[in-house]
Amino acid sequence: MRTEVRYRVTMPFRVEVAGAELRMLVLASQPDGCVGIDLESGAFVRAIFPTGDYPNSSGEPLEPYDVTTAPIGEPLDPPDAVRPEAVALDSPPQRIGHLSPRRAERYLQALRHPAHGPLLGFAGVTVPYWTLVGDQPSLALVEPSEGPLVLAGPGGYECRFGWQGTVHQFPLGDRQLAQELYRLRRRRSSPRELTRILGFRPARLLVVVAGPTDGHCTKQVAALLPGR
Numbered sequence: 001m002r003t004e005v006r007y008r009v010t011m012p013f014r015v016e017v018a019g020a021e022l023r024m025l026v027l028a029s030q031p032d033g034c035v036g037i038d039l040e041s042g043a044f045v046r047a048i049f050p051t052g053d054y055p056n057s058s059g060e061p062l063e064p065y066d067v068t069t070a071p072i073g074e075p076l077d078p079p080d081a082v083r084p085e086a087v088a089l090d091s092p093p094q095r096i097g098h099l100s101p102r103r104a105e106r107y108l109q110a111l112r113h114p115a116h117g118p119l120l121g122f123a124g125v126t127v128p129y130w131t132l133v134g135d136q137p138s139l140a141l142v143e144p145s146e147g148p149l150v151l152a153g154p155g156g157y158e159c160r161f162g163w164q165g166t167v168h169q170f171p172l173g174d175r176q177l178a179q180e181l182y183r184l185r186r187r188r189s190s191p192r193e194l195t196r197i198l199g200f201r202p203a204r205l206l207v208v209v210a211g212p213t214d215g216h217c218t219k220q221v222a223a224l225l226p227g228r
Contacts, residue, residue: 203227208222
């Protein structure tokens with residue numbers, strides 16, 4: 001019998017305290033909230049909140065490197081085995097500032113994916129939902145050695161990049177970028193074209209585990225981020 005080899009990835013985790021204020025550095029929007037960094041502990045956090053109400057008083061969605069604050073709600077019951085970093089908020093986060101890529105670097109450096117083993121602890125693009133027990137991170141910051149390229153596929157846009165001697169291709173989870181590429185009718189976007197569209201050179205990728213869908217969870221590129 002063949003046994004799948006799993007690698008353990010360790011990252012800092014924040015402690016959930018209901019009622020406490022979560023000060024967060026936003027990295028990417030998600031369908032049910034956003035992904036960011038807890039500024040107190042330096043750990044990843046996947047904030048869950050009603051997305052029908054935009055967090056900003058201006059009515060605009062949150063952008064990467066926005067700084068927000070919001071009260072933490074009661075712990076999830078049961079805990080989210082796919083997203084162990086998930087934290088429920090009592091209300092949508094409020095934008096209180098913004099950091100430049102250079103100032104954000106102090107928080108990003110410590111969260112780079114280790115340069116060994118497969119991304120997020122398992123090989124391939126998908127993993128069976130039942131194998132996830134919440135003991136490994138569901139997000140990582142990756143500095144690609146090649147690319148990134150964004151390509152139109154049969155199910156939507158995908159992001160191709162090189163990392164640790166291997167070429168990876170994951171679904172693009174950045175809906176705002178996907179909508180812009182669709183509007184521009186782009187089927188293949190090089191790093192140079194992405195720089196023009198985004199307004200910065202994409203030097204980092206935020207890779208997350210999403211799902212489950214049909215019993216499997218999928219790695220996605222949730223955001224293309226600038227370097228320092």
